[in-house]
Amino acid sequence: MKIYISVDMEGITSLVHFDEALTRNTDFQYFRKFMTEEANAAIEGALAAGATEIIVRDAHNTARNLLPDMLHPEAKLLREWSRSPYQMMEGIDDSFDAVLCVGYHAKASTPNGTLKHTMTGEILNVSVNGISLPELGWNGLIAGYHNVPVIFVAGDQAICDQANQLFQKIETVAVKQGIGQATLSVHPKKAQSMIRNAVERACKSFDQYTPLIYDAPYTIEISFKNELNAFRASWYPGAKRADELSVTLTCNDFFDCMRFFIFVT
Numbered sequence: 001m002k003i004y005i006s007v008d009m010e011g012i013t014s015l016v017h018f019d020e021a022l023t024r025n026t027d028f029q030y031f032r033k034f035m036t037e038e039a040n041a042a043i044e045g046a047l048a049a050g051a052t053e054i055i056v057r058d059a060h061n062t063a064r065n066l067l068p069d070m071l072h073p074e075a076k077l078l079r080e081w082s083r084s085p086y087q088m089m090e091g092i093d094d095s096f097d098a099v100l101c102v103g104y105h106a107k108a109s110t111p112n113g114t115l116k117h118t119m120t121g122e123i124l125n126v127s128v129n130g131i132s133l134p135e136l137g138w139n140g141l142i143a144g145y146h147n148v149p150v151i152f153v154a155g156d157q158a159i160c161d162q163a164n165q166l167f168q169k170i171e172t173v174a175v176k177q178g179i180g181q182a183t184l185s186v187h188p189k190k191a192q193s194m195i196r197n198a199v200e201r202a203c204k205s206f207d208q209y210t211p212l213i214y215d216a217p218y219t220i221e222i223s224f225k226n227e228l229n230a231f232r233a234s235w236y237p238g239a240k241r242a243d244e245l246s247v248t249l250t251c252n253d254f255f256d257c258m259r260f261f262i263f264v265t
């Protein structure tokens, strides 16, 4: 069983402010340990279920957050941005059996979503075939492009709710609940044991989960906070201006949506 783990940071337990999630801040050094330990909990759960190969993708901000020597020795770690359209899913291919997402957060503008945003912070919304997506959904479609199901997500309650709406079947662990800008969290040790147990359960039945694949043709719509970003994106070959803040592209191969996304955001 070959497992791919994408690890973001905003959805790690207790973390509540970007001061705690951005490299040059003092508090970041404290919270990156929890990020690494939650990744380890997922690795331990996957190994307990029989995983034989595990790749961990550091998928937050600089993509240089996880502490390599603290990471479980059975996993390989993928760091830094490649600059390819795969972004938070770099390294995924058809050879994997399942994807696990740890430390994930809700899409931009989600009520009670801790540190909610969609990819760059310049984006209001991303939708594919009319379905509005958090990063988890976009990354789920990238995994689906390779026929690999997302079987698990850990993060705040808001992303767990969005996961259950997007995926037919997915195992979720909510490590915290947003209350406006505040966050009520479980203890880091408790979060780790919840993640370990749920990942083991999900990995044991990975073949019961279905990859996230929408019907072609695909229409991707990206809405920006700044009108000038929509103006710029509208020059991409085949792109159409949908309104002041939005552009769309229709394509038959989902990879063309991925390519559009990286060039215009």
Ligand SMILES: [Zn+2]
Residues within 6 Å of the ligand: 008, 009, 010, 059, 060, 061
């Ligand atoms: Zn992040």
